[in-house]
């Protein structure tokens with residue numbers, strides 16, 4: 001046999017590389033990992049990426065086909081990125097071809113362009129840094145050329161973005177590039193403009209909403225080095241960089257960094273792995289750092305940089321709990337809450353009301369017989385959307401007309417509970433003269449309507465702002481003096497071990513919207529459990545107090561970051577198949593002969609049926625990462641061969657963010 005054997009990754013759901021002989025041309029010496037090749041694949045022709053060059057193959061010689069043609073003269077994926085992608089495929093046990101496809105803008109295009117790196121200086125210098133900001137920038141800049149993780153902990157408005165901009169300016173001045181990841185929701189035109197104003201030359205902006213052409217252009221600019229700053233959402237972690245100098249992950253605690261389907265990677269974790277391979281500093285910034293990042297600091301694996309104060313002398317907001325059991329409730333508002341809202345409106349302030357439930361009401365109820373409108377495809381209730389006159393399932397998208405009478409007893413039905421749409425209605429009744437805006441997925445569905453609403457908020461025209469999670473991220477509301485968290489209790493007793501962390505982060509993030517400028521802010525949190533430790537910690541000791549207590553609890557309960565978890569999920573149209581498959585999967589764990597991994601379950605999901613499928617999962621739990629990885633390496637190939645595997649849809653989630 002002549003020439004090398006190519007180990008090729010092909011975008012197909014198979015956890016392996018495919019072996020081919022070298023194509024007829026060019027010289028075998030010109031072949032390199034990271035180049036794309038045309039290969040015969042089944043009955044079609046496919047584009048693959050060379051991952052390895054080997055001298056032999058386990059495929060019998062007669063069955064070994066030749067690659068058809070080499071596509072790129074130079075690798076489209078450099079050695080470090082390719083190594084990261086291979087490592088990711090193994091770590092997450094995901095098909096390597098699909099992992100590599102995630103890193104390319106479009107496998108078919110001619111993706112290589114050459115360009116020149118422009119060495120440039122920042123356009124304007126920005127405000128004079130506070131001593132804390134200056135110390136943070138110096139520490140990051142001093143770590144030039146070596147792997148150094150930093151956790152930049154600063155409340156909203158403390159000047160974190162300014163620290164990124166200044167550290168990036170130094171990187172760019174050296175002729176290197178910075179990669180900046182932001183949560184999906186905060187990649188706004190305003191943020192991009194703030195970066196563009198600072199740095200001459202094109203920014204490469206990467207996110208899921210781009211057209212193929214735009215994505216390819218940004219990708220090329222990143223790869224050629226002509227873009228000094230590459231800014232993007234989750235998948236931008238795979239952007240090629242000609243001369244990487246710094247990685248920044250803004251709001252590193254944000255859930256959108258974890259892909260929740262297909263290739264279930266964490267862009268934050270991969271960013272650390274990437275920075276390590278490049279030997280460059282990385283900054284994880286947040287007002288509410290994840291417990292993983294705080295534990296990293298404690299263990300000496302990251303350096304803490306703190307911005308304790310808001311810039312421009314703005315004072316931190318004061319938090320108060322409103323006991324919902326002790327006060328009369330009018331459509332979700334306790335009397336002291338209504339009085340406080342009025343006081344702030346009278347004083348010319350802007351008020352933000354947060355409720356993480358869109359729609360008019362979470363339930364349609366029959367007072368006659370107790371019937372509640374169920375989703376026909378999920379174990380869930382349908383949400384009433386009054387304006388659309390529909391009953392919607394927020395899990396599967398079922399969309400039905402609202403019945404006037406109960407289908408069981410014929411009595412008139414009524415919406416029960418509060419959603420943002422109903423809160424808007426209630427507030428309009430209470431404060432008819434005050435201009436109000438709602439920000440949630442339904443209200444800003446039309447393109448450009450979010451920007452238009454934000455504009456009305458920033459101008460001060462809107463005085464009352466009602467919204468969901470959408471409000472807690474990225475947006476700055478300098479005129480807001482009062483934030484009301486309508487109901488904190490949904491997250492207090494969650495079954496997921498991260499529920500408390502998520503609730504604390506949400507409360508702190510939404511509180512951070514209040515009183516950013518010279519106006520001091522006030523935050524009211526309505527709850528039926530004011531004595532709950534989480535709320536007490538937040539009110540009296542802030543996020544730090546909560547996080548310290550939460551870390552102790554996690555350690556005692558052996559949850560991440562003090563343990564490693566992977567879950568195997570399965571679903572099927574029938575109830576039995578997923579559980580049977582997972583039972584079998586559990587038996588297979590025993591045959592793998594790896595000590596130190598505990599198996600929990602299988603168990604049905606709390607909401608077992610979703611979109612017509614029954615769901616269950618099996619959890620693997622280990623004290624550290626290596627026994628878990630050893631087990632997964634042996635176990636996943638067995639799962640692929642398991643007889644029940646074809647009867648269900650199954651997926652493995654390593655380091656899951658949500659347990660179901």
Ligand code: ADP
Pocket residue numbers: 127128129130133154155156157158159160161162163311312
């Ligand atoms: P964060 O990213 O922590 O929310 P920003 O960097 O956006 O904070 O800063 C909040 C506001 O304060 C912005 O308007 C910013 O321009 C301004 N700012 C930041 N640093 C300073 C500083 N050292 N002096 C004055 N204003 C500053």
Ligand code: ZN
Pocket residue numbers: 366367368369370371406407408409410411
């Ligand atoms: Zn009824």
Ligand code: ZN
Pocket residue numbers: 375376377378380393394395396397398610611
């Ligand atoms: Zn549904």
